[in-house]
Amino acid sequence: MVDRKKPAHGFSDWAWQRATAITMVIYSVLLAIRFVVDAPVAGFDGWHAWFAPFSFRAMTLLFLWALIYHAWLGVKEILMDYVHNIGIRAKLQSVFGLVLLGDAVWAVYILWSLA
Amino acid sequence: MASPYPKAPKRKRPKNLNLLTIRLPIPALVSIMHRVSGAFLFMLLPVLLWVLHQSLANPESYQIAQAVLSHPIAKLICLAVTWAYLHHACAGIRHLALDAHYGLRLNYARATSRAVLIISGLLTLRMGIWLW
Numbered sequence: 001m002v003d004r005k006k007p008a009h010g011f012s013d014w015a016w017q018r019a020t021a022i023t024m025v026i027y028s029v030l031l032a033i034r035f036v037v038d039a040p041v042a043g044f045d046g047w048h049a050w051f052a053p054f055s056f057r058a059m060t061l062l063f064l065w066a067l068i069y070h071a072w073l074g075v076k077e078i079l080m081d082y083v084h085n086i087g088i089r090a091k092l093q094s095v096f097g098l099v100l101l102g103d104a105v106w107a108v109y110i111l112w113s114l115a
Numbered sequence: 116m117a118s119p120y121p122k123a124p125k126r127k128r129p130k131n132l133n134l135l136t137i138r139l140p141i142p143a144l145v146s147i148m149h150r151v152s153g154a155f156l157f158m159l160l161p162v163l164l165w166v167l168h169q170s171l172a173n174p175e176s177y178q179i180a181q182a183v184l185s186h187p188i189a190k191l192i193c194l195a196v197t198w199a200y201l202h203h204a205c206a207g208i209r210h211l212a213l214d215a216h217y218g219l220r221l222n223y224a225r226a227t228s229r230a231v232l233i234i235s236g237l238l239t240l241r242m243g244i245w246l247w
Contacts, residue, residue: 074157
């Protein structure tokens with residue numbers, strides 16, 4: 001539901017879509033650079049150790065959250081374009097929203113359950 | 116009541132809504148691919164998180180992830196995901212430039228669309244070589 005008291009609604013979606021996109025591009029470039037200059041040692045131990053630094057896990061989580069929020073904005077836009085029945089659209093939107101929320105929590109669990 | 120305006124001549128205008136024969140201009144092609152690749156990545160995200168989870172949880176699950184990823188079909192999916200991600204990223208960067216009013220002229224819009232297809236294609240090829 002659009003809150004008419006908040007005129008910035010559409011703009012903030014537009015701005016967040018771009019802010020998250022730029023976050024992802026920066027992370028992708030840094031990740032590619034790290035893969036070249038500091039490649040993970042083959043095998044589980046090397047891969048696990050590659051994810052050990054707090055800074056890398058924090059950046060990776062920021063990336064995943066940016067991706068998930070970006071996906072949420074994109075999903076809403078696609079549904080708005082193709083699903084014109086408000087009731088069905090609302091249902092689909094909540095299902096996809098819950099999936100993305102699950103992804104976001106899962107991302108924290110994956111990165112912070114490393115023994 | 117009769118219309119005060121002269122009747123418009125009935126003309127048969129050509130109409131073509133057949134998606135298979137419509138030839139999209141290249142910026143439109145890049146645009147729809149941007150959307151399709153985004154939807155594809157959204158659908159594959161749980162699978163990718165699952166692989167990341169398996170690869171990091173413990174040595175046994177790492178073996179499972181490795182076994183899954185070494186399957187030819189999995190590699191093909193990896194390549195598709197890579198292509199989708201790179202195309203979406205390149206087209207997105209082009210979009211940011213358009214937001215800033217760079218490359219709005221038709222010939223530039225066509226050239227940058229072609230560049231998006233070529234650059235993301237080459238980067239995917241590079242990833243494909245690395246994967247196999």
